[in-house]
Ligand SMILES: O=C[C@H](O)[C@@H](O)CC(=O)C(=O)O
């Protein structure tokens with residue numbers, strides 16, 4: 001499993017494009033038939049994906065976890081962005097259609113990812129965080145995520161937010177997870193931008209058309225940097241960083257956080273006129 005370490009705001013302000021990408025961009029998240037995980041030292045979040053083919057793919061164990069099994073001291077959130085799938089947790093099967101979410105509690109010993117049809121495989125995005133208690137493994141269908149529409153076409157940021165794992169949704173120790181879909185004609189996510197120094201965040205962009213891109217903004221509000229992001233790529237956002245993007249057309253992304261609290265609305269807003 002690849003490891004990504006911390007970078008200070010000062011260090012990041014001096015990075016060139018390649019250094020920014022090496023530290024904060026995760027490419028090739030969805031790889032056929034295998035788990036692809038990255039361990040970030042920001043709140044010890046593990047970010048990754050798995051695309052099972054005809055055979056199930058198991059959540060393996062990794063040396064750097066020094067654990068008996070992956071979820072011995074961790075919890076896991078999964079959102080399917082592909083075809084119909086099934087996830088088996090300790091012998092119990094959960095059906096995940098596109099945009100359904102499964103929370104897998106600490107202590108779960110075996111997790112097997114499956115596609116119902118290998119020609120239209122499930123594509124699972126994964127986020128795992130250290131956990132101090134067992135919460136029950138629970139499925140939430142897309143419809144249960146209480147979609148809310150925010151933004152406006154005038155500001156090119158009309159979008160629908162689905163919240164799955166958070167204070168008032170699926171219960172977890174520290175994971176918060178959901179997704180955002182931009183309406184046609186809207187291209188800006190998370191603008192006005194915010195930070196939440198109490199939680200890191202990871203963004204995973206999907207439904208980005210093959211010939212399009214999202215310009216993702218990060219950095220301290222008065223010291224921003226950008227990266228060009230394509231479909232199925234993820235970005236690590238340090239707790240002190242903004243995380244916002246502008247697409248060359250509309251797109252979707254999964255967001256997820258780990259840290260001090262599970263209050264989605266705990267954000268320190270930055271006025272657009274104050275960004276630099
Ligand atoms: O802390 C919350 C996250 O940054 C996202 O949920 C924001 C987002 O999806 C959006 O504004 O489009």
Ligand SMILES: [Zn+2]
Pocket residue numbers: 194195196201243267
């Ligand atoms: Zn945020």
